[in-house]
Amino acid sequence: MSASSPVDLHLHSTASDGMLDPAALVAHVAACGVKLMALTDHDTVAGVAAAADAARAHGIGFVAGVELSAAWRGRTIHVLGLALDPANPTLTLALERQQALRNERAERIAARLDAAGAPGTAALATIRAAGSLPTRTHFARELVAAGAAADVAAAFKRWLGSGRPGNVASEWPELTEATGWILAAGGKAAIAHPMRYALSAGARREMCTEFAAAGGHGVEVSTGGGGVHDREQAISLAVRCRLEGSVGSDFHDPSVPWNPPGRLAKLPDSIRPIWSDFQPA
Ligand code: AMP
Ligand code: MN
Numbered sequence: 203m204s205a206s207s208p209v210d211l212h213l214h215s216t217a218s219d220g221m222l223d224p225a226a227l228v229a230h231v232a233a234c235g236v237k238l239m240a241l242t243d244h245d246t247v248a249g250v251a252a253a254a255d256a257a258r259a260h261g262i263g264f265v266a267g268v269e270l271s272a273a274w275r276g277r278t279i280h281v282l283g284l285a286l287d288p289a290n291p292t293l294t295l296a297l298e299r300q301q302a303l304r305n306e307r308a309e310r311i312a313a314r315l316d317a318a319g320a321p322g323t324a325a326l327a328t329i330r331a332a333g334s335l336p337t338r339t340h341f342a343r344e345l346v347a348a349g350a351a352a353d354v355a356a357a358f359k360r361w362l363g364s365g366r367p368g369n370v371a372s373e374w375p376e377l378t379e380a381t382g383w384i385l386a387a388g389g390k391a392a393i394a395h396p397m398r399y400a401l402s403a404g405a406r407r408e409m410c411t412e413f414a415a416a417g418g419h420g421v422e423v424s425t426g427g428g429g430v431h432d433r434e435q436a437i438s439l440a441v442r443c444r445l446e447g448s449v450g451s452d453f454h455d456p457s458v459p460w461n462p463p464g465r466l467a468k469l470p471d472s473i474r475p476i477w478s479d480f481q482p483a
């Protein structure tokens with residue numbers, strides 16, 4: 203069993219679907235022993251400035267990040283942008299477009315839930331009032347609060363997951379286009395949780411090869427929820443596609459005990475860390 207890494211480059215705050223606001227997230231992450239972190243909210247950098255301030259106060263390394271929703275061969279793929287300039291104009295325009303897509307999709311999710319007998323429109327009103335960029339996670343939590351599901355996992359299973367009424371597609375940008383925005387903002391791009399997509403091993407390699415050709419840098423080798431087998435597959439993906447490795451818990455919620463920040467396995471020596479050239483703010 204290898205020791206855990208003091209690096210965590212995949213974390214969510216209340217700017218998207220995390221439960222902790224940026225300052226509280228950083229305090230939690232620092233208390234968990236993380237020495238270098240990235241805030242990677244879904245399609246927004248709204249939490250980055252507050253998180254950077256908090257990281258300075260706690261004396262831990264911080265880089266700005268984002269988790270972009272993208273598409274490859276019609277499937278939704280998440281690509282992390284790390285150590286980017288959150289004020290870059292190309293990125294800013296792109297995020298406005300992503301946010302418009304999310305807001306439109308949220309309306310469709312609400313309508314589809316209503317039609318299926320769940321309180322979708324009421325959920326969306328509460329989500330909007332709270333001010334976060336809407337994700338399916340927000341709908342899941344509201345459906346739990348309304349008694350339409352026992353917990354978030356059950357809400358995905360019944361209402362929001364694959365094949366369910368609230369699993370609404372969106373016109374996400376192609377993976378290569380999203381990667382280009384990250385590069386334009388001076389960041390490094392990494393495929394998030396590479397084993398979580400329903401792709402064959404061959405298709406996964408093709409995706410990573412195209413990603414590398416488009417200037418993508420890395421792949422998340424150690425990620426929350428992934429088992430030992432997933433990690434081994436991700437390592438071989440990184441080696442075969444000549445990608446650097448990232449480490450990120452995909453932490454959202456401190457009440458989920460099995461996925462705390464900063465408890466992931468270190469990268470093997472054969473994989474170059476994506477953060478080796480980061481200059482934390
Ligand atoms: P979205 O990007 O709006 O489609 O929402 C995706 C988010 O939903 C992911 O980032 C996860 O945080 C969450 N999610 C997806 N599937 C599940 C699941 N089965 N259980 C809990 N959370 C999930
Ligand atoms: Mn999420």
Ligand code: MN
Nearest residue numbers: 269280394395
């Ligand atoms: Mn993701």
Ligand code: MN
Nearest residue numbers: 212214269452
């Ligand atoms: Mn994530």
